[in-house]
Amino acid sequence: MEINPLDAVDATETGPALDRAASRLNMLVAITVAILATFMGICKVKDDNIVQTMQQAQANKLDHWAFYQARNIREEIARATIVQLQLAAPGQSAAQQPAYATAIASYEKIAAEQKKKKDELRTLADDDQKQYDGANFHDDQFDLSDALLAIAISLLAVTALTQQRWLYVAALVPTGFGLAMGLAGLLGGSLHPTALIRLLS
Template sequence: MEPTELISDDAASSNDALNRKVALTVALLASFMGVCKIKDDNINQAMQQAQADKIDHWGFYQARNQRQENAHIALLQLRLAAPARPAAEQAGYQKAIEELEKLEADQAKKKQDVQKQARDDQANYDALNYRDDQFDLSDAALALSLSMLAITTLTRQRWLYRAALVPTAFGVFYGAAGLFGLPFHPTWLTNLLS
């Protein structure tokens, strides 16, 4: 055997080993990204529901507020009109005033309940968005990693494979944080990208 043949065989074997590493890494990342995508889609659906619930509750709040205002206006009108009415009508006015006072108080209480629900919906949305941001960061980092791995296959540069492991680690970390609900969130980065 010629020495150049040995070098060629070693280089081919080395390139095959690199290609196997890249292929295995890509397959694992694609599988991981698929699992993260399913969870992220479920979180997005929950975010949409929380947003719809919040809008509905604020709509109910406005309706309760309008009912309370209408009751208050009618109550004021009755209170102003009652003293000028004959004594025989005073009992009817007093009964109407009492009913409107109850209605106004009832609408105020219901308005507070709906307001609390709307604020809870917003808190739920914010918590889900926190996890959605984790998946978004994971997707971006893993997409960068896959691009670097593709270039590694073309150029056969081992250093590029090792460099691709940096965004891989970042992407897997934030994907796992999103999957398991871990409290890791680079707020500065998400604010920068928002």
Template sequence: MDLDPEELIENARQAIERPEASSPPQSRLNVSVALTVALLATFMGICKIKDDNINQAMQQAQADKIDHWAFYQARNAREEVAKATLTQLKLQALGAPESAAEGYRDAITRYETLAAEQSRKKDELRQQAEADGKRYDALNYRDDQFDLSDALLAIAIAMLAVTALTQLWWLYAAALVPTAFGVVMGLAGLGGWPLHPDMVVQLLS
């Protein structure tokens, strides 16, 4: 959900442009609505910059995880081939003449080293892929916070727009409820706070 902060500020400015005959209470309400929308638009702009950076980091983490698992499978295949060759060499060495024994021992040593090396590198790739997955989950956690903040603040701005039309103070007060929750979730995303309403996120995902 992408909202243009400049468009929101322009809408707020237009909302307070009333005829000169408007009463002072209406003017105060319009000013309150305009200031609230302007502040929310600024806050949403800051959150959007951070959220975009997080989305880019998520894409990189996902790509890294896929690459590491692909290399893991390649290392695993090499290890299996080395082990199969090693088994074959050991069986052949049993019936080989003494003159060929040293050659078989050298080949067996090489393939034992190769299999061990592939196993070690495969384990390193597994650890890297799992770390990539954890990094993606941590970034997605913060992305959910920004998404929820964006949704709540969009609801608040919609309510503020209706407030400017109806001139109802109680509606302005009601709009401050999603405003408060939206700002809190945005600050949680910016500050990395452990605030994550799982039930709401699962409902919206």
């Protein structure tokens, strides 16, 4: 025995009235799905660009920290050389003292330059991390929007199959939240359910 999904519809609606109601509901479902699919496509383009920004920020951060370590090693070598020269200088003749003083001053200058450049690289790496975190914030919004709209489309598919109006209304709940998160991502909004994102990450 085959089950007819239309059997679940209110028995008071029969014939042409039932057909019109089902047709209207199907039209609403189709329009809603089309709007959601278009919106998800737009969000996907923006989200892909954000992911590229995150990848670039991460690569820049790694490069800056690598250069930071190189500058740090150079600074430490310069400072170790200064200590060696300072320890050796007292045992040298008066004629050699100016040469040691010049060498010490030269290495002190190198150490100071390396420290300055090292600090600049630390600042750049911190800026890269902030850029990554900012992009990740919006990436989370798009991820949540995508999940919510996928749930909504699933509910709409069941609505079209069963012709249950209450399912259409239920589908509007994740639709609303999904659209809100997507718009927040597109417009750079601060809407971000941190606890939920943490649970899903």
